[in-house]
Amino acid sequence: MKILITLLFSILLIGCSTDKNDEVSLALDWYPNSNHAGIYSAIDEGFFESEGINLDLYTPSDPTAIISAVASGRDDFGLSYHPDILQAQSAGLEIVSVLSISQHPLNSIMTLEKSNLKTPKDLKGKVIGYPGIPSNKAMLETVLENQGIDINDVETVDVGFELVKALVSGSVDAIIGAYWTHESIVMELQGFNIEIMKLEEWGVPNYYELILITNKRFLDENEKKVEKVVNSFKKGFEFAINNPEKSIDSLIKIAGEEIVEEDVEREGIQLLIPVWESNGNPFGYQEKSKWVETYNWMFKNNFLEKELDIDDLFITKYSND
Secondary structure, three states: OHHHHHHHHHHHHHHHHHHHOEEEEEEOOOOOOHHHHHHHHHHHOOHHHHOOEEEEEEOOOOHHHHHHHHHHOOOOEEEEEHHHHHHHHHOOOOEEEEEEOOOOOOEEEEEEHHHOOOOHHHHOOOEEEEOOOHHHHHHHHHHHHOOOOOHHHOEEEEOOOOHHHHHHOOOOOEEEEEEOOOHHHHHHHOOOOEEEEEHHHHOOOOOOOEEEEEEHHHHHHOHHHHHHHHHHHHHHHHHHHHOHHHHHHHHHHHHOOOOOOHHHHHHHHHHHHHHHOOOOOOOOOOOHHHHHHHHHHHHHOOOOOOOOOHHHOEOOOOOOO
16 A cells, blocks of 8 residues: 555656746757758756756748747747848847757758759759748849859749759759758758759858757847757757767757768768757857858848847857856
């Protein structure tokens, strides 16, 4: 009887502990991959749980809807891209960056080596696929203009998540929105040799690729909760940096073998680690100068609807400690 009472009391304590945890939703920017490995490490290693956070993690069917979902409060947090965040903020959406993930651009333009399209100048008159994300067209326009080509001299096609399929099938001549840490590996493992044009080498600023965002009202009303989530992210990615193989194990275990391409992600995380920790800064660090540079580029090129106060766009209270 004493054993039964003890067991029931333990279950009750566990239930109470779970009830005290804060429920938080997070929309991923893409299917689970090595760029999210730190999140899955944080789940598997119990970092969210130790901070009192129950994380509801999912991938939206439409990657363009993430920012609006966070701005409206439908989701508490989301992963999105630096230029898209600036465009949304300029359009009046109340979102704020609380942590950087990728310190440098991962986005790139890719072509098949056999097409002999090696520089942006070669893209004139070609069909270029992109994932429907507005900033990708803005970046493409900058890259082309850097080579004296007008955006109207190419045809752009929204191919959604099917970037690799569109390129290898020949339905497009090039793709933008593909990560040199992911899609290039996928195609090379399928036997395709790839040409990669890194955007920052062709006139696009060295922006933050992936950023954790929330909305301003949620931040104002839940500062402690935001701090707990950021702390969990930092612990998870620091773990992934030091334990990349184990981190991919967690990604596969939680996201599922049918979702994660193991050989791709084990190679990809090795490319990502130097991007997660850069210039001696801790993971998650945000520099105002990088925000200013990216903002100035977008404003100069008429990609923003109105001027913004840079200091209102991101916070370093939790990320730069």
